[in-house]
Amino acid sequence: MRLTVLISRGVAGATAAALLVSMLGLAIIAAIGLPERPTDPVSVSGVTAARLVPPLPAPWPLSLAEHAARTVEGEFHRGDTFASVLRSAGVSATLIDQLARAVQPDFNVKRIRSGRPYKIYFAAHDELLLFRYQPDRQRAILVAEGRRGWGATEIVVPYDIRPRFIHAVIRGSLEGALAATWMGRSDAIRLSHKLAGIFAWDIDFAADLRVNDTVDVVVEQRFLEGGFVGFGDVLAAELRIAGRTYNAVRYVRPGTAIAYFTPTGESLQRAFLRSPVDFTRISSRFSYRRMHPVLNVVRAHRGVDYVAPAGTPVHATATGTVTYVGRNAQAGNHVKIRHGGSYTSWYLHLSRPADGLEVGDKVEQGEVLGYVGRTGLATSNHLHYQLEQGGTFVDPLSIDFPANAPLPSEQMAEFALQRGVWISRLREGQIERPVVLAGSGE
Ligand SMILES: [Zn+2]
Structure with a gap:
């Protein structure tokens, strides 16, 4: 129709x-x-x-x-x-x-x-x-x-949409910085949640922020009958956090949900590798009840066991920061990697971690973190891999990871049009200049 x-x-x-x-x-x-x-x-x-x-x-x-x-x-x-x-x-x-x-x-x-x-x-x-x-x-x-x-x-009734530019300087938290602008506390919280979601894979807003970091955002303001009723989408954002610059541009694709991309068309959503190791078989899946092979009691198994020969390299399933390298009686040698603000991946029973790997290191997706072993509470050589999302363990084999495909070339022209508007708005720091961004007119 x-x-x-x-x-x-x-x-x-x-x-x-x-x-x-x-x-x-x-x-x-x-x-x-x-x-x-x-x-x-x-x-x-x-x-x-x-x-x-x-x-x-x-x-x-x-x-x-x-x-x-x-x-x-x-x-x-x-x-x-x-x-x-x-x-x-x-x-x-x-x-x-x-x-x-x-x-x-x-x-x-x-x-x-x-x-x-x-x-x-x-x-x-x-x-x-x-x-x-x-x-x-x-x-x-x-x-x-x-x-x-x-x-x-x-x-x-359609909202009146007025894009608005916001510049905030970090003194403590992101929402504190936003609340120090013209907006109220509850709007600052909502907007900071939107930004945390957009940059979830790149920035841990609880850990990465430094004083004087800056946040520039163009966001939709929604009005009904002339009254402000809340924020809509973030249209573009440029964050300077801990010496790095992060950009996001919203892209509306016909028939699909909105998505955020870098100005060059790379998705901001990162995918995890399906498995962290070249394995021979999976010996135990994620389960809330299983008989523990060593302890012989029923307990939850909050990860996946990949069987592989001792010494097989173990890879980071996504880009992130090392938050733990060490050893304990149960997990043996193990490594944890934090990915943005919400995910942490764990790699257990390693024969040893990679040489020189330290807490605070940035690792790329696929980088070797250590080698398969049977240290800790393990009966055979395998990697126990688990994934924590917002404090709870999730099944790495069933979780629906966001796709990270870049934009297909045929969509780049349309994306470039939308990107041009919002990036220029960021550069100019324009406030409330109306924009009509309608169909592509094909
Ligand atoms: Zn296990």
């Missing part, structure tokens, strides 16, 4: 979702041609919209509003009814009766609440075009005449 296609390539994932028109009963939108009318860009005084590509047309019946010669708007007060409001706006009693019957299946006019706004649109000869009522900020009910006569349609 043409409308959906147009909308799914819209301004932003969130906006696109919000724009999706939910029909109460009349399947009329598909049948009506879309007028070629620009949507109103977010209007901020003194600045003009950057039109990159033709903007999104408003869906029917919202599009009727532009043909209005006269409008009447107000709020329902105590004692007002659908009929009384239409009557005082000049609609004939006959038409009101007709409307009341036609909308009944989809719009219970008896449930109109006082204090909520309405707007009535009339055409040139005072014919009724459109009645709009908002039961709440996020929904609107539209009464209009479609091919099958009058009817009511409910739509999700």
Whole structure:
């Protein structure tokens, strides 16, 4: 359906979702041609919209509003009814009766609440075009005449999206730095969670931050009825953390979830290697109950045992930082690697760790950490590999790791367009300049 296609390539994932028109009963939108009318860009005084590509047309019946010669708007007060409001706006009693019957299946006019706004649109000869009522900020009910006569349609009111640039300097925590800008504490917490998620594979915000590190972000602000209702997506970010620069750009791909990439199109999500060792077989899988071969008691096995000859190299399953190299009675020689903020991988029963491996070392994916052995509580040569996510062990064989494929070349042009806008916004430090970033216009 043409409308959906147009909308799914819209301004932003969130906006696109919000724009999706939910029909109460009349399947009329598909049948009506879309007028070629620009949507109103977010209007901020003194600045003009950057039109990159033709903007999104408003869906029917919202599009009727532009043909209005006269409008009447107000709020329902105590004692007002659908009929009384239409009557005082000049609609004939006959038409009101007709409307009341036609909308009944989809719009219970008896449930109109006082204090909520309405707007009535009339055409040139005072014919009724459109009645709009908002039961709440996020929904609107539209009464209009479609091919099958009058009817009511409910739509999700699209957010007004205003990109905003934020510059924050670390004094302690990330959320503390954000809260020291104009935003409130709860918004700072939400935004810091968004950033932690985007950079989860690269930055451990609890451990890596230094005083005077900087955070530059362009983020969507969502407005309804003129009021700020929260942040949408992070559009671009540049973080200077502990002497390194990290970049992320949001990319909206038609038909898929949004994703974050570096400016050169590399995914920010890293994949783990499926296994850390060239093994001959798996002798024990992740399980909450298994008979322990040495202790002879039932206990959970929170990892995977890979059988391999003594001395087989063991590889880091993802890029990270060494957090432990040492030995104890149960695990024998073992190594732990922290990957970003949420994952830690463990490598147990090694014959020995790699030469010179120390806590704090950065290791690349695939780098040799040590060699298979049977130190600690082990009956034969094997690697016990386990993966901790946010403090709990997860099954490395069943966890759905995010893909880290770079963008395919055919998507680079579209990505470059989106990237150009948000990176330039970061560079300029522009505040609230509206942008219309619509479909690719193919
Ligand atoms: Zn094991």
